[in-house]
Amino acid sequence: MPRILIIDDEKSIRNTLKEILEYEKYEVELAENGSQGIEMLNQVKIDAVLCDIKMPKMDGIEVLSNIVNNHSDIPVVMISGHGDIETAVDSLKKGAFDYIQKPLDLNRLLITLRNALDKSNLVIETKTLRKKISKAYEIVGESPAILKVKEMIERIAPTDARVLITGENGTGKELVAHQIHEKSKRTSGQFVEVNCAAIPSELIESELFGHEKGSFTSAIKQRIGKFELANGGTIFLDEIGDMSLSAQAKVLRALQENRIMRVGGEKDISVNVRIIAATNKNIKEEIEKHNFREDLYHRLSVILIHVPPLTERKEDIPALVNHFIEQICSDYGMPKKKISASAIKELQSIQWTGNIRELHNVIERLIILCTSEIKDTDVLAFAQPMGR
Numbered sequence: 001m002p003r004i005l006i007i008d009d010e011k012s013i014r015n016t017l018k019e020i021l022e023y024e025k026y027e028v029e030l031a032e033n034g035s036q037g038i039e040m041l042n043q044v045k046i047d048a049v050l051c052d053i054k055m056p057k058m059d060g061i062e063v064l065s066n067i068v069n070n071h072s073d074i075p076v077v078m079i080s081g082h083g084d085i086e087t088a089v090d091s092l093k094k095g096a097f098d099y100i101q102k103p104l105d106l107n108r109l110l111i112t113l114r115n116a117l118d119k120s121n122l123v124i125e126t127k128t129l130r131k132k133i134s135k136a137y138e139i140v141g142e143s144p145a146i147l148k149v150k151e152m153i154e155r156i157a158p159t160d161a162r163v164l165i166t167g168e169n170g171t172g173k174e175l176v177a178h179q180i181h182e183k184s185k186r187t188s189g190q191f192v193e194v195n196c197a198a199i200p201s202e203l204i205e206s207e208l209f210g211h212e213k214g215s216f217t218s219a220i221k222q223r224i225g226k227f228e229l230a231n232g233g234t235i236f237l238d239e240i241g242d243m244s245l246s247a248q249a250k251v252l253r254a255l256q257e258n259r260i261m262r263v264g265g266e267k268d269i270s271v272n273v274r275i276i277a278a279t280n281k282n283i284k285e286e287i288e289k290h291n292f293r294e295d296l297y298h299r300l301s302v303i304l305i306h307v308p309p310l311t312e313r314k315e316d317i318p319a320l321v322n323h324f325i326e327q328i329c330s331d332y333g334m335p336k337k338k339i340s341a342s343a344i345k346e347l348q349s350i351q352w353t354g355n356i357r358e359l360h361n362v363i364e365r366l367i368i369l370c371t372s373e374i375k376d377t378d379v380l381a382f383a384q385p386m387g388r
Helices: 011-023 034-043 060-070 082-093 106-136 144-156 173-182 204-209 245-257 283-288 294-300 314-332 341-348 355-369 376-382
Strands: 003-007 027-031 048-052 076-080 098-101 163-166 191-195 234-238 274-279 303-306
Touching: 003 011, 003 034, 011 027, 011 106, 027 034, 034 048, 034 060, 048 060, 048 106, 060 076, 060 082, 076 082, 076 106, 082 098, 098 106, 144 173, 144 303, 163 173, 163 294, 173 191, 173 234, 173 274, 204 245, 245 294, 283 294, 314 341, 314 355, 341 376, 355 376
Parallel strands: 003 027, 003 048, 048 076, 076 098, 163 274, 163 303, 191 234, 234 274
Antiparallel strands: none
């Protein structure tokens, strides 16, 4: 049941609002001045505030500023008299959800309060989802090799420097890209991922830059490309070593001029995008084979990050295994399974050619097939069913 705090120096208004809101199944707390209201916010969980503007000692605007600074998730609806419209409008600029004039229209009050609570719930859900997403892209491990990667992320994330991430398949290059975005100043913008290897060469330009209606046979309507979608955020070009030379030329132009043109379009579109690229290929060898543009490589590789294979960080396997067990058991809605020390040792002896992705799949298989504790015999039986 939502709890509403009413801050008003007029006792009759406080009591009337309390009676109405309790009838509507809200819990209600009362404060007769701003100081008392702020004290209550620090002591009790409040879901929304109704605050009068004109009050002695501490007025409603001061109360609003305090709430915005210290309890930013709590929506505040200001209550104003006829002569306070200017102040009420000012309060909206300073972070109030809405204001309502006296004498109060009760229907409007209830609708505004419901909308304020809906917005508050949405903000909380978004923050929870962000934390869940952030947890999903956590980089686990404390080996020297992975600590070097984490340190590099911390140093470069706040900048807009372009990054090229290298490493074998399954090492977690996309985790590095996500972490850079999450720790950057662009975190409120979108993180748009493009797998260049999964898109046919004839469609990659349309995917990246969009197209105009009728620009080719199947272009039945206009399409916005990934660069436009990522405007203000980050675009992650995964497996960029597989991108066609013609698409590379357009990406190079986008980097040089911060402008793109849709396929079949006639006008330039300005974009403000941070580019992070990744590849499992040796780009210098690809340049020698004339498969990759050297000028694009130099544009992309302002910062180079190499993600080590699992064979170079086997001391991280115990932490990774426990992380995956917790994550997978939670996803399946089952109690967390135990794993024996001998099973961990057995996992460390495996040559993980598929790296962390392969380890994750094996842990998922063990969780499904084993009893409450995963033992070394289970690892021997199920970890490598195809053999090596």
